[in-house]
Amino acid sequence: MWRRILALTIKEFLALLKDKRSRMVVVVPPLVQLLVFGYAATYDLKNVPYAVYNEDTGKASRDLLAGFRGSPNFSEVALLSSEGQIEPVIDKKEALLVIHIDSRFSRDLLLGRSARVQIIVDGRNSNTAMLAQNYASTIINNFNTAWNARHGRAGPPAYVTTRAWFNPNLESRWFIVPGIVGLLTLVVTMMVTALSVAREREQGTFDQLLVTPLRPLEMIIGKSLPGFLIGMSEATVIILAAVLWFKVPFLGNVATLYTGVFLFLLSAIGIGLMISSIAITQQQGLLGAFLFLVPAIILSGFTTPIANMPPLIQELTLLNPMRYFMVILRGVFLEGMSFHLLIGQFWPLAAIAVTTLTAAGWLFRHRLY
Amino acid sequence: MTPENVKKTARTSGGLPGGGGKMRLRGLLRKEFLQILRDPSSIAIAFLMPVLLLLLFGYGVSLNAKHVPLGIVVDNPNADTSSFIGSFRQSSYFSPVVMPGMRQAVTAMESGDIEGILHLREDFSRQLRGPEGAPIQVIVDGTDANNARQISGYVQDAWSKWLGLRSIARGSAMNNIPVQTEQRIWFNSELRSRDFLVPGLIAVIMTLIGALLTAMVMAREWERGTMEALLATPVEKREILLGKIIPYFTLGLGGMTLSVTMSFFLFRVPLIGSLFVLFVAASLFLFASLGMGLLISIISKNQFVAGQVAIIVTFLPAFILSGFIFDIRSMPLPIRFVTHLIAASYFVAILQTVFLAGDIWQVILPNALALVIMSAIFLGISTRKFRKRLE
Numbered sequence: 001m002w003r004r005i006l007a008l009t010i011k012e013f014l015a016l017l018k019d020k021r022s023r024m025v026v027v028v029p030p031l032v033q034l035l036v037f038g039y040a041a042t043y044d045l046k047n048v049p050y051a052v053y054n055e056d057t058g059k060a061s062r063d064l065l066a067g068f069r070g071s072p073n074f075s076e077v078a079l080l081s082s083e084g085q086i087e088p089v090i091d092k093k094e095a096l097l098v099i100h101i102d103s104r105f106s107r108d109l110l111l112g113r114s115a116r117v118q119i120i121v122d123g124r125n126s127n128t129a130m131l132a133q134n135y136a137s138t139i140i141n142n143f144n145t146a147w148n149a150r151h152g153r154a155g156p157p158a159y160v161t162t163r164a165w166f167n168p169n170l171e172s173r174w175f176i177v178p179g180i181v182g183l184l185t186l187v188v189t190m191m192v193t194a195l196s197v198a199r200e201r202e203q204g205t206f207d208q209l210l211v212t213p214l215r216p217l218e219m220i221i222g223k224s225l226p227g228f229l230i231g232m233s234e235a236t237v238i239i240l241a242a243v244l245w246f247k248v249p250f251l252g253n254v255a256t257l258y259t260g261v262f263l264f265l266l267s268a269i270g271i272g273l274m275i276s277s278i279a280i281t282q283q284q285g286l287l288g289a290f291l292f293l294v295p296a297i298i299l300s301g302f303t304t305p306i307a308n309m310p311p312l313i314q315e316l317t318l319l320n321p322m323r324y325f326m327v328i329l330r331g332v333f334l335e336g337m338s339f340h341l342l343i344g345q346f347w348p349l350a351a352i353a354v355t356t357l358t359a360a361g362w363l364f365r366h367r368l369y
Numbered sequence: 370m371t372p373e374n375v376k377k378t379a380r381t382s383g384g385l386p387g388g389g390g391k392m393r394l395r396g397l398l399r400k401e402f403l404q405i406l407r408d409p410s411s412i413a414i415a416f417l418m419p420v421l422l423l424l425l426f427g428y429g430v431s432l433n434a435k436h437v438p439l440g441i442v443v444d445n446p447n448a449d450t451s452s453f454i455g456s457f458r459q460s461s462y463f464s465p466v467v468m469p470g471m472r473q474a475v476t477a478m479e480s481g482d483i484e485g486i487l488h489l490r491e492d493f494s495r496q497l498r499g500p501e502g503a504p505i506q507v508i509v510d511g512t513d514a515n516n517a518r519q520i521s522g523y524v525q526d527a528w529s530k531w532l533g534l535r536s537i538a539r540g541s542a543m544n545n546i547p548v549q550t551e552q553r554i555w556f557n558s559e560l561r562s563r564d565f566l567v568p569g570l571i572a573v574i575m576t577l578i579g580a581l582l583t584a585m586v587m588a589r590e591w592e593r594g595t596m597e598a599l600l601a602t603p604v605e606k607r608e609i610l611l612g613k614i615i616p617y618f619t620l621g622l623g624g625m626t627l628s629v630t631m632s633f634f635l636f637r638v639p640l641i642g643s644l645f646v647l648f649v650a651a652s653l654f655l656f657a658s659l660g661m662g663l664l665i666s667i668i669s670k671n672q673f674v675a676g677q678v679a680i681i682v683t684f685l686p687a688f689i690l691s692g693f694i695f696d697i698r699s700m701p702l703p704i705r706f707v708t709h710l711i712a713a714s715y716f717v718a719i720l721q722t723v724f725l726a727g728d729i730w731q732v733i734l735p736n737a738l739a740l741v742i743m744s745a746i747f748l749g750i751s752t753r754k755f756r757k758r759l760e
Binding site: 019021022025026029030033036037039040041042043044045046047048049064088090091092093096109114115116117118119120121122123124125126127128129130131133134136137140143144147148153154155156157158159160161162163164165166167168170171172174175183187190191194195199202281282283284285286287289290291293294295297298299303304305307308309310312313316330334335341 | 408410411413414418421422425426428429430431432433434435437453478479480484493496497498500501502503504505506507508509510511512513514515516517518519521522524525528532535546547548549550551552553554555556557558560561562564565577581584585589668669670671672673674676677678679680681682684685686688689690692694695696698699700701703704707708721722725726729731732
């Protein structure tokens with residue numbers, strides 16, 4: 001039995017790697033993408049471009065603006081001299097945010113009244129807008145505290161102190177890079193498996209495979225091994241890069257993480273082979289791969305939390321292996337989750353793997369066109 | 370028709386003067402359309418995919434946290450604490466869970482049942498009346514940094530609302546907050562993330578449609594040997610390429626129409642700018658993305674490699690580097706340079722502006738120009754590579 005499996009595996013590897021371009025495509029782009037995406041995928045805003053329209057001549061307004069100038073989160077791009085300039089500067093995306101201080105600002109403050117500052121934010125990217133707005137509030141709050149202290153006035157009766165666990169500086173890269181491990185592993189596995197059976201069907205070599213003494217189980221193992229080995233080694237490289245290059249803290253246990261990688265790879269391979277054996281042409285295989293890949297990534301919690309989705313879609317994500325893998329990756333990396341805490345993620349992955357691999361094996365023989 | 374033209378036409382079309390080019394192209398188009406109809410996967414790519422993806426993502430993708438499970442620990446419950454907690458109960462951003470003590474709250478946070486803890490200490494009421502003010506301790510789960518920031522923003526909002534109500538109730542002007550901020554969010558006043566994500570999603574979907582439709586078509590003809598047959602006929606290479614682009618361009622525009630209709634009627638994304646600008650931009654983008662597909666198809670020579678390349682270069686770059694979800698302005702400089710190589714980034718900029726802000730030419734024109742240049746490059750290289758392969 002093992003000799004037959006070995007023979008099939010060697011043949012699969014040859015089919016995959018004999019073409020120089022195919023070899024390149026499987027190895028180089030995932031590594032390049034890891035590097036580019038690792039830096040690109042961040043929600044953290046730095047250097048928010050802002051413009052100032054200050055009608056006030058007093059010192060108080062200058063003090064307030066000094067807070068913005070001194071912040072690494074903001075960079076001043078324009079000083080406006082009329083209200084009419086606000087609109088074009090935002091429309092053209094020169095500034096994300098405009099601070100408008102009216103002429104009574106310093107006077108109001110010195111008289112002990114509340115002074116007003118208008119903050120205008122470009123809402124085209126609502127998430128960026130929300131962050132910029134939060135940063136601005138923080139600076140204004142600091143100004144308020146300093147003002148109260150300097151003028152001997154009582155502050156607000158209660159104040160909020162916030163701490164973040166597991167990621168004290170709230171670096172979104174720590175959250176995103178472990179996600180990229182899952183993302184690229186999935187893409188590579190799909191690339192290797194989703195077209196493999198479809199190609200053989202289109203070229204007619206699959207019929208030859210069917211008349212060999214290979215049993216369905218052996219065929220499944222032989223067809224899965226290349227994807228598994230390639231996926232495993234790329235996942236390892238990416239995990240190493242996440243820890244050594246991107247310096248994402250790794251608090252958990254390597255064995256726990258690899259249990260997750262193992263089960264995830266099996267389920268991804270199962271889905272890839274299933275798509276591949278349903279498809280009659282490679283074009284259909286490619287379409288199938290995308291119809292799985294795109295929702296699997298977008299609805300995995302990689303970029304937008306599953307908790308924000310409506311209940312129906314949340315239930316749909318239960319079928320998505322990526323969803324479980326994301327929890328495992330982030331849990332092991334950032335929170336040091338134990339094997340025991342992650343069992344709830346392991347068994348659905350195992351169930352998906354068993355189901356899809358069985359279905360693929362059945363389809364090998366029964367899907368004749 | 371000048372004599373030279375007649376001569377040229379006569380030579381290339383094997384002696385049939387005039388009309389031959391048109392006829393040949395018509396023949397090719399007919400063949401391509403028949404092929405599309407016979408393998409319905411192309412039609413599925415153009416029409417089924419946008420519907421399915423827009424439905425899933427339009428409803429599924431949201432950056433707005435709602436009903437965040439927040440553990441509340443009050444060491445010494447009294448009138449002050451319950452008035453403060455009350456402001457959280459009314460908010461749709463939180464679904465507060467009262468916990469008996471910090472120990473239980475910490476356990477719940479570690480197992481992921483709650484995403485934040487709000488802790489009011491023993492002497493909250495006393496400090497509230499003291500000179501220093503009372504601390505409100507908030508701990509958020511920082512694993513998802515973006516979510517954590519939103520939650521702490523919401524807590525700040527609830528806190529300042531509560532302060533406002535409290536000082537009104539006590540009849541004092543809000544004079545212990547010197548500077549009041551008045552926020553104005555233009556283009557998306559409620560900060561609905563769906564309004565900015567759906568237009569960007571159209572760009573991602575169109576990237577997939579464009580590249581998927583064409584990535585295989587040339588490789589398939591080579592692989593099956595029909596390309597040789599095609600070349601033996603009097604058609605010109607340019608006509609072969611045109612015959613490939615036109616049908617898929619039509620399909621792509623169909624997909625675009627469907628996506629815009631769904632965004633507007635189903636997801637209620639406002640369309641401030643004009644439909645005309647939207648479709649001109651979409652056409653330019655389609656040329657670029659079909660051009661990229663054709664190039665993949667010509668370089669790869671076989672469908673297997675073409676499919677692999679299409680998976681690698683289309684979806685993930687359009688998803689992560691286009692500004693669809695991650696703001697390009699937040700990326701480091703070298704990466705921002707890389708985003709200029711992604712056609713989708715120009716289309717996303719146009720879509721977000723046209724949908725939410727209107728026809729702002731300072732944004733539209735440079736991006737449209739970039740799309741024209743990209744289409745020219747992709748189609749130009751495709752034509753050259755295609756000629757070369759024949760030699």
